[in-house]
Amino acid sequence: MSNIVIPSKLIDAEQSGFGEIVIHHERQFFIPFNQRPWSWNDARLFELWNDILFTVDIFYENKYGSNELVIRSKPNGLPHFFGAFVFVQNDSEEESNILSVVDGQQRLTAISMYVSAILSHLYKLQLSSPDPHLAPLIDNLIDQYRRILIVDHPSDLKPRLIVDSEYQALFEACVIIPKNKENREKLINDLGLDFKENHIHKKIVSSYEHSLEKVDEYLKLGTHVDIYKKALALYYIITKAFRCISVIVSEETYSFKVFECLNAKGQPLSEYDKIKNIIFNSAPISDHKYIKKKLDAISYKVPKGDMASFVRFRHIAFIGPCQKTDMYRVIKNDEINKSSHIDMKALVDKWSKDAEWLARVTFKTKYSFNKETEKLLKDFQTLNITYGIPFLIAAASKYLTIKDDISFQKAVNLALNFSFRTITICNNDTPFLEDNLGYCARKLSSGEWNLSEISSHLRRKNPDAEFVDKFKKTSENRAKIQYYIFYEIEKSLSGASGLVPAPHSPSQNIEHILPRTLSKASARKSEWLWARSDPEKHALYVNRLGNICILEGDINKHVNNYDFNAKQQGKYPPKAVHVSGGAARKFYKDSKLNLVKDLTDTSKYPGWSFEIIEKRQENLAILAKKIWSLYVT
Numbered sequence: 001m002s003n004i005v006i007p008s009k010l011i012d013a014e015q016s017g018f019g020e021i022v023i024h025h026e027r028q029f030f031i032p033f034n035q036r037p038w039s040w041n042d043a044r045l046f047e048l049w050n051d052i053l054f055t056v057d058i059f060y061e062n063k064y065g066s067n068e069l070v071i072r073s074k075p076n077g078l079p080h081f082f083g084a085f086v087f088v089q090n091d092s093e094e095e096s097n098i099l100s101v102v103d104g105q106q107r108l109t110a111i112s113m114y115v116s117a118i119l120s121h122l123y124k125l126q127l128s129s130p131d132p133h134l135a136p137l138i139d140n141l142i143d144q145y146r147r148i149l150i151v152d153h154p155s156d157l158k159p160r161l162i163v164d165s166e167y168q169a170l171f172e173a174c175v176i177i178p179k180n181k182e183n184r185e186k187l188i189n190d191l192g193l194d195f196k197e198n199h200i201h202k203k204i205v206s207s208y209e210h211s212l213e214k215v216d217e218y219l220k221l222g223t224h225v226d227i228y229k230k231a232l233a234l235y236y237i238i239t240k241a242f243r244c245i246s247v248i249v250s251e252e253t254y255s256f257k258v259f260e261c262l263n264a265k266g267q268p269l270s271e272y273d274k275i276k277n278i279i280f281n282s283a284p285i286s287d288h289k290y291i292k293k294k295l296d297a298i299s300y301k302v303p304k305g306d307m308a309s310f311v312r313f314r315h316i317a318f319i320g321p322c323q324k325t326d327m328y329r330v331i332k333n334d335e336i337n338k339s340s341h342i343d344m345k346a347l348v349d350k351w352s353k354d355a356e357w358l359a360r361v362t363f364k365t366k367y368s369f370n371k372e373t374e375k376l377l378k379d380f381q382t383l384n385i386t387y388g389i390p391f392l393i394a395a396a397s398k399y400l401t402i403k404d405d406i407s408f409q410k411a412v413n414l415a416l417n418f419s420f421r422t423i424t425i426c427n428n429d430t431p432f433l434e435d436n437l438g439y440c441a442r443k444l445s446s447g448e449w450n451l452s453e454i455s456s457h458l459r460r461k462n463p464d465a466e467f468v469d470k471f472k473k474t475s476e477n478r479a480k481i482q483y484y485i486f487y488e489i490e491k492s493l494s495g496a497s498g499l500v501p502a503p504h505s506p507s508q509n510i511e512h513i514l515p516r517t518l519s520k521a522s523a524r525k526s527e528w529l530w531a532r533s534d535p536e537k538h539a540l541y542v543n544r545l546g547n548i549c550i551l552e553g554d555i556n557k558h559v560n561n562y563d564f565n566a567k568q569q570g571k572y573p574p575k576a577v578h579v580s581g582g583a584a585r586k587f588y589k590d591s592k593l594n595l596v597k598d599l600t601d602t603s604k605y606p607g608w609s610f611e612i613i614e615k616r617q618e619n620l621a622i623l624a625k626k627i628w629s630l631y632v633t
Helices: 018-023 042-059 105-128 135-149 165-176 181-191 199-219 224-241 252-262 271-282 285-301 307-318 324-336 341-361 371-382 386-400 405-425 430-446 451-461 464-471 479-497 535-541 553-559 564-569 594-599 610-627
Strands: 003-005 011-017 028-030 060-062 069-071 080-089 098-103 242-249 508-512 548-552
Touching: 011 018, 011 224, 018 135, 018 224, 018 242, 042 060, 042 080, 042 105, 042 199, 042 224, 069 224, 080 105, 098 105, 105 135, 105 165, 105 199, 105 224, 135 224, 165 181, 165 199, 199 224, 224 242, 271 285, 271 307, 271 324, 271 341, 285 307, 285 341, 307 324, 307 341, 307 386, 307 430, 324 341, 341 386, 371 386, 371 405, 371 479, 386 405, 386 430, 405 430, 405 451, 405 464, 430 451, 464 610, 479 508, 479 548, 479 594, 479 610, 508 553, 535 610, 548 553, 548 594
Parallel strands: 028 098, 080 242
Antiparallel strands: 003 011, 011 242, 060 069, 080 098, 508 548
């Protein structure tokens, strides 16, 4: 072991085995508020386990091909370098043995999971081994492993690793305390956690189960002595042959400089991680707990806890453009550097208010929208238009604050129509949508533009002529999008009657008039001859909008992939005709939907062809211009 002392006393560093760093000084390790929570996936965990087993093979060999491990007289390689750990020394004398983790929290958590999984095997071995000579050896090894997880063992339970306060109870119940599966499940159940709502809780349990599975695979074979020797070898490898550099920094702000230099090992910081770090660094330590609590509360409000997307979207909505890859620099310059140290609490307070608007428009929290507005917002989700979210946040902030639900509805309708026209129909890229709706969001939130001015801007960016021309030629193979389009057309045609399709379900679904799959039955080879003779064109036209409608499920089941005259007039082949409960096979005439009833007009549709599909789609495009209008009404 070597010690390096910097004259300024900013840093103490040592090179040693992982066990010496963790156990030697009986320290606890605290993961600060600004560190990201547990984020390793199963692949990263498996990589660590492979590193452990690979290093076992360097120092041990299987005796005579059995499951018994014997230490090699000469290692066939070098110890494993487990990377650098960066810690901050606590100023408080009573907490001098608690180091804050700046770099290494993922590795500390992962090793804790594997140590706990090994311990669970040793506890089983302790109960099942009849060998009186082996029992004290097992007891001693259990104590050694527990010292990795617990400080001051066997006195009061003090976990070696103190994770985020929100997850500490679960971490202890899952990893630190239990001796067996039943005990673990009871402890976790007693916490009463909602694993559907908190993805980190779910991830901690899932990761531990993955670790347990890998350890079980390795330790399940062999005699009791073999299993003990394997567990002993694992202990030696983890504590001695996993070599580390431990850096203890006395000043927190300087620790991040050290971290940046050493961060080649481990998972790189995301743009949001960097933003979070600078917020904590720019705030007094006395504010850290408040900021942490606020950021946690915000993460529950935003969809999937995706803080990076939220921070970026709100910046676009209220401040300026913000690319995913440049978030840290932009937000640092535009927001954080413009705030003094005492303003970080005010900044996260503002974020919290903006997160509430996002939560409402994405249905994370309840809000009493009128029926039409609720449908428009759900259509955003159907079309998966995430790049329109900045405009929704801005509109909600402006109009819902003053309970102007009608203006909010008009704003949402404009944004939805523009998104559908430019992305779904005109195939613009998502930056085009984000740039234009983001620009309108900022104009709206600043009060520079009203909805009429936004409408004019959007019409310039997507003129009706361009939309209609593209609509005439659109093919769409996604059932949800197909249904959305024809639901809106049917609703428009119904007018005051109020007869609109039901939600997409088996009772009403998409009908391809020219079927996607033509019958291969020899008796039906005469059907759809014009499409069979040109399979390439069939493939091109089958998902054209002119070939699609919504149809009731029971009729759809009857018409199936029969020829057009069967679907339109009920002229089914003799073998297909049947009567069930006194009712003949159904066809388009039995539908109550406007577009389907229109198909029964033999003067308009004397048959079906590629040309008729094109003509029908041209007529639908004229309707589409009115339905997806960019005018404010």
